[in-house]
Structures are given as C-alpha cells and as structure tokens.
Amino acid sequence: MKRDEFLAQPEVEAFIEWLAANLPVLTFKLRFKSSKFVPGGLTVDVQGIEQVLEHYRWKASWRDSHQSAVDSETWM
Structure with a gap:
C-alpha cells in the first residue's frame, strides 16, 4: 500500500483528526x-x-561535520 492510499483510509483520517484535536490536552x-x-x-x-x-x-554527544565535539542534553 502506498502512503497516499494509507492516509486516505477513513480510519486513518479519523485518527489524524482525533490526534490533532487531543494532542494539546492529553496527559503524559x-x-x-x-x-x-x-x-x-x-x-x-x-x-x-x-x-x-x-x-x-x-543527553548525547557526537562530532559535527568539522569534527568538533557537540554535547547535547535536549532534543530541541
């Protein structure tokens, strides 16, 4: 099944609508x-x-394209 066919299914469309409406208020x-x-x-x-x-x-660390160390504690 292709992506567009999957997304066009009524169940998937309904879930996407539900998620868009509820994601701001769901408790995590x-x-x-x-x-x-x-x-x-x-x-x-x-x-x-x-x-x-x-x-x-x-927390993660890696080397950038200039081989400089990058330390991160956020995914933003």
Whole structure:
C-alpha cells in the first residue's frame, strides 16, 4: 500500500483528526530512571505535547561535520 492510499483510509483520517484535536490536552506521564542519557532521571506529569517538549531531555554527544565535539542534553 502506498502512503497516499494509507492516509486516505477513513480510519486513518479519523485518527489524524482525533490526534490533532487531543494532542494539546492529553496527559503524559514521563518516567525515566537516571542514566547516562537522562542524568538525574525525570518524573513529571504534563498536559499536551508542548509540555512534553519542554521537559524531555536526552543527553548525547557526537562530532559535527568539522569534527568538533557537540554535547547535547535536549532534543530541541
């Protein structure tokens, strides 16, 4: 099945409409144990995807295209 065919299904269209309407008000329970990726851990209940983005962190490091070290603790 091609992407356009999948997205055109009534069930998929209905889910997308539901998600768009409810994503701002859904409650999310973020529970992450302390680890090298989530220093200090995270335990918080938030409402809406915007608050998820404000709280979620994932520590990572890599080398950029100039071979300089990049350290990050956020996915934003």
